[in-house]
Every structure is written in C-alpha cells, then in structure tokens.
Amino acid sequence: MGWVEELDELLRVVRRQGSLGEVLHWLGRRIGAEVAWVGGTSTVEAATAGFRRKILDALDEQLRRLAVGRLAAVTAQVGGAQVHLEAFGERVPRPVLVTVSAVELSREAAALASRAGGLVELLGRALAADDSLRGYEEKARQLRFAVLSALMAGDVALARRMTASDVPPLLGDERVRVYLLHCPPADRDRLARAYQDTSGYHGPGLMVHCPSFREHLICPIAENSGAGGHLDLDSVLRRLVRENSSYALGASRLHPLDATAAAYGEALHALAVARNSPERVAAYRGQPSLVHLLPRQAAVVWARAYVAPLHAVPKLTLDITRLALTFPRSAVARLLNIGRNTVAAHCRRAEEALGLDLSDVQARATLDLALSLSSLQSSVQLGPGDTQQAAPSLSELFGTRPATTWAETFLRPLRDAEHRDLHRTVRSWIEANTDGQQTAAQLGLSRNTVRARLRVAERLLNRDLLTTGSGINDLVHALRATSGHRAQPAEESEHRAR
Known part of the structure; x- marks a missing residue:
C-alpha cells in the first residue's frame, strides 16, 4: 500500500x-x-x-x-x-x-x-x-439570559452595563416586541447557533432559552429591527414556522424596554392562540389590563390592606410567591434553579402570613391582582383620610362600571350562539378549581372534550389557560365581575376579618 x-x-x-x-x-x-x-x-x-x-x-x-x-x-x-x-x-x-x-x-x-x-x-x-467555540457559545447564551432577566425586571440600565463593551442593538432602541417560538427542545441550541452573530447576539434581537418551558425560545426584538442591515429576525421566525409543522409563534405588541415582562406575558397568550390556529402564528390582541382600569385610589387602598401581612415576610418569599401565582411551581423552580420544595416552602410562608390557601385558583387570582395593584402605589397620592378609611371589598371594585365593562368585553367571544357551551365549560372549570376530571363529571362530558373546549376558549379569549396557565387569573376576574361568581371568596372574608 x-x-x-x-x-x-x-x-x-x-x-x-x-x-x-x-x-x-x-x-x-x-x-x-x-x-x-x-x-x-x-x-x-x-x-x-x-x-x-x-x-x-x-x-x-x-x-x-x-x-x-x-x-x-x-x-x-x-x-x-x-x-x-x-x-x-x-x-x-x-x-x-x-x-x-x-x-x-x-x-x-x-x-x-x-x-x-x-x-x-x-x-x-x-x-x-471546537471546545473554545462551545465555551464561547455557552458564555454568550448565559449573557443573553442575563440581559433578558434584567429587562424582565425592568432594569434597562443594568442590562446595558452587562454589555458595556458591546451593547446589542436591542438595548439601543426604545421599544421591544417579544416573540415566543414553540419548538422541540432539541432545536433550540441549533437555532440559537444558526442565527447568532459574531457578538453573540441575533441581529436586532436575542434568542434566549426559556428555563421554565423547554419548548420555548424567547426572542425580544427591537422596534427598528430592519435598520442597519441587521438580520430580519421577525421574518426568520415566521419562515421557521412555515417550514416546520411542529413550530408555533406568538408575538406581543410593542412595549417600552422596561416593560419587557408585560410583552412576554402577551407573547405567552398569543402563543396559546397560535398553537390552536391553522397558521400557527398569532399576535396579541387582548384588552388593556384590568389593573389599569379599576378606580385607582380605591383599588390601591384595597390592595395595600390586602397585602399588608406580607410586609413581614422576606422579599425573596414575596418574589417567589408572585411568580407562583402565574406559573406552575415546577416552572418557577426551573426558572430560579431551585428545588420545588423550596418554592413550596416560600409559598407556605406567604399563605400563613395571609391566611390563604394558594392551591385555590380564586385565592391565587385575588392575591395576584392585589400585588399588581400594590406596585402602583408610588403613582397614587393618598391623603391622611385615605390611609385610615376602610378598604373597599373586591366585590365593590368589581361592581364598578370599568370593571364590568372590561369583563363583559373579555367574555363576549364565549357568549355568542356558536360558543355558548364554552362559557358554561370555563365557568365550571373555574368552579372545579381547574380540575379537568371534576369539570367533566359535572358537565357529563369526557375529559378530552373539556380540554378541547378550553383550547377553543384560549383562542377566543387570547389567553393561555392550559400550557402555563398565565391567563387563568384574568378569566377568574371576568367571571366574578360579570356574574358575581364567588366575588368575595371565603379566603378573602377571613383575611379581611383579621
């Protein structure tokens, strides 16, 4: 040879x-x-x-x-x-x-x-x-996650400091739209590598692995994404969905950079709609948040009184509990890289302080609303008389015209002749504490039929009810405001009595 x-x-x-x-x-x-x-x-x-x-x-x-x-x-x-x-x-x-x-x-x-x-x-x-490249890609991935985390916390300055030597185009813009791509978990690394530029970013945006939901790739994209000859990430994501039948894409509206968390929430709801539509692509079309429509002063007085017992718990407990009100505890554990038992322990501490059972969907929705309203306190000037007046009840707040108008508009897609059964199904599902088996027994349906109806309701309401459950709280509020549906749950009555 x-x-x-x-x-x-x-x-x-x-x-x-x-x-x-x-x-x-x-x-x-x-x-x-x-x-x-x-x-x-x-x-x-x-x-x-x-x-x-x-x-x-x-x-x-x-x-x-x-x-x-x-x-x-x-x-x-x-x-x-x-x-x-x-x-x-x-x-x-x-x-x-x-x-x-x-x-x-x-x-x-x-x-x-x-x-x-x-x-x-x-x-x-x-x-x-290859080892060096993998190390670089891993560091770039960690930096992208850190930047997104800072934006989700509303700290744009921190995000810019993290990237001081090479600020991504996203942080040079004023507004952002968040896209949420649903794809097989194994595809996330491949996609992030394929469209990563020499700086470790993705043109005018970022492609970030969601730590909580392994099928999600979070893609915040700058408003002026086409400027400067950057990669058109919006078109790339839409093309990926067209070419892959297992993909789906949800998109938020434009938001200021410091409201990236709100944009992410909208993208979650839009993705739930996209996964139930033939095109598998959807943009958020929801209403303004109930938090911003309730009578501001009365709502803040109620919220401040409701969450007052939480002043005695550590801030970490409050932060973890707030996340657990919207997402499954297993997802919160993955997000924060802590054990599920640790998440449960923090939630128990909050439950004991408030006298609530957070396994109840009504209690979770009420506390989530109170925490969201209490964060608006800095923009509300309360006089001496306001701080001492009795807090209104949640029933009184939900009885105001802005609340009932919001709720009626929210539920209108479920009340037309074609979808009347959906309204009964979602109401029974909430009454059953989102237990599908119990809902099916109450309605005389199969569990699969209940789930199929909830998927249709997701699309009509533009809310995620089943994948992450992040839209359940709005559904609870709308049902309370329109029908007096447990408008003041037992937990709230006991809480107010204390």
Whole structure:
C-alpha cells in the first residue's frame, strides 16, 4: 500500500472515529510499534495498549526540549528498544509523538508516523477550537439570559452595563416586541447557533432559552429591527414556522424596554392562540389590563390592606410567591434553579402570613391582582383620610362600571350562539378549581372534550389557560365581575376579618 492510500485510510479512521486513541491504534498496527501522544506538559494523553510509560522517565530531558521547540525530533535507545520522538505544531508547549519498536523503523514507517503525527496535531487543534467555540457559545447564551432577566425586571440600565463593551442593538432602541417560538427542545441550541452573530447576539434581537418551558425560545426584538442591515429576525421566525409543522409563534405588541415582562406575558397568550390556529402564528390582541382600569385610589387602598401581612415576610418569599401565582411551581423552580420544595416552602410562608390557601385558583387570582395593584402605589397620592378609611371589598371594585365593562368585553367571544357551551365549560372549570376530571363529571362530558373546549376558549379569549396557565387569573376576574361568581371568596372574608 502506497503512502497516499495509507493516508486516505488514516483520514477515514479520523472521520469515522475522530478519537486520538483510535488513530494511534491504527498507526501502531501499520508500523509495528507501540505509540503514545504526549501533551506539552509531558502528560500521556493517549497510547496503544502495550506502550510502557516508564520508558518516558528516561527521556524527560528530550521531551522538555522538544516541547519548547529546541529540538524537532530525537531518536534514542532505551532498554534495548528503539524510540523515536517527534514534536508537532508551532505553539509551545508542543505535543510529541513517541514510537517504541524492537527494531528501528523503516523510512516508510517513519514517514507514515510523521504524517500521522501532523494529522493528529491538526485534529487536536480542531478539537480545541471546537471546545473554545462551545465555551464561547455557552458564555454568550448565559449573557443573553442575563440581559433578558434584567429587562424582565425592568432594569434597562443594568442590562446595558452587562454589555458595556458591546451593547446589542436591542438595548439601543426604545421599544421591544417579544416573540415566543414553540419548538422541540432539541432545536433550540441549533437555532440559537444558526442565527447568532459574531457578538453573540441575533441581529436586532436575542434568542434566549426559556428555563421554565423547554419548548420555548424567547426572542425580544427591537422596534427598528430592519435598520442597519441587521438580520430580519421577525421574518426568520415566521419562515421557521412555515417550514416546520411542529413550530408555533406568538408575538406581543410593542412595549417600552422596561416593560419587557408585560410583552412576554402577551407573547405567552398569543402563543396559546397560535398553537390552536391553522397558521400557527398569532399576535396579541387582548384588552388593556384590568389593573389599569379599576378606580385607582380605591383599588390601591384595597390592595395595600390586602397585602399588608406580607410586609413581614422576606422579599425573596414575596418574589417567589408572585411568580407562583402565574406559573406552575415546577416552572418557577426551573426558572430560579431551585428545588420545588423550596418554592413550596416560600409559598407556605406567604399563605400563613395571609391566611390563604394558594392551591385555590380564586385565592391565587385575588392575591395576584392585589400585588399588581400594590406596585402602583408610588403613582397614587393618598391623603391622611385615605390611609385610615376602610378598604373597599373586591366585590365593590368589581361592581364598578370599568370593571364590568372590561369583563363583559373579555367574555363576549364565549357568549355568542356558536360558543355558548364554552362559557358554561370555563365557568365550571373555574368552579372545579381547574380540575379537568371534576369539570367533566359535572358537565357529563369526557375529559378530552373539556380540554378541547378550553383550547377553543384560549383562542377566543387570547389567553393561555392550559400550557402555563398565565391567563387563568384574568378569566377568574371576568367571571366574578360579570356574574358575581364567588366575588368575595371565603379566603378573602377571613383575611379581611383579621
């Protein structure tokens, strides 16, 4: 076999196996020698099975000189064995190929060993480059997640400080639209790599792995996404959905950068609609939030009184509980990288402070509304009389015209002649504390029929009810305001009595 054929065979070994050990095993069989690859720190990185490592103890000086570039190759005799050492590459410390044979290698065998050593060195550089690239991609992924986390917390300045040396175009704009791509979990890495630019971003936006829902890729995109010749990420996402039947895409409205969390919530609801529509793409078309429509002063007085017991719990407990009011506790645990038991412990602490059972959907919706309203306190100036007046009840707030108008508009798609059964189904589902089996028994339907109706309700209401459940609270409020449906649950009465 000529050296060209031997080199072709060696290349096939590299392509098929790709491991250093396999290459050395092939070389040892071809030249009739034991072979080792010694790294720049004189560490044997791989060797054939019969290689005697003690031989290297007698060659310590030669190995050092080869590693630093003072020698290119050395031949020696150790214990009756013929040893040939050759260094490869230009970067010091250089790796060394060591062959040990009973007799001196023929010229052809030595040449093959030299060519194989050069190929192994190139393979090592390629693997090191791959490792570096993977490390860079992982750091870029972590930075993108950190930037998104800062934006979700409303801290745009922090997001910019994180990227001070290379601020992404997203942070140079004033408004953002969040897209939520539903895809197989295994596709997320591939997509993020495919569209990542040299800065580790994605043109005018970011592609961030959702830590809570493994099928979600969160993509905040700047308003002026087409400026400056950047990647048109909006078009890319829509094309991906067209070309992949398992994909779906939800998009929010435009929001200020510091309201990225609100945009994400809208994208969640839009995605629920998209997954139930033939096009598998949907934009959020919801109404203004109930929080901003209730009579501001009265609503804040109620909210401040309702959440007052939480002033005694740690801020971390409050933050975790707030997340658990909207998302499943398992998702909160993945988001914060903590155990589910830890999430449950914080929720119990909040329950004990408030005297609530947060496993009840009504209690969760009430507390979520109170926390959202209490965050508006800074914009409301309460006089001395306001701070001492009795807080209104939630029933009184829901009886106001803005609340009833919002609720009637919210539920209108479920009340037309074509979808009348849906209204009864969602009402029964809430009464059953979102238990599908209990709802089915109450309505005399199968559980699958109940679930199918809820999917239709998601599309009509533009709310996520089943995947993350982030739209359930609005549904609870709308039912209370329009029908007096448990307008003041037992938990609230007990809470107010204390």
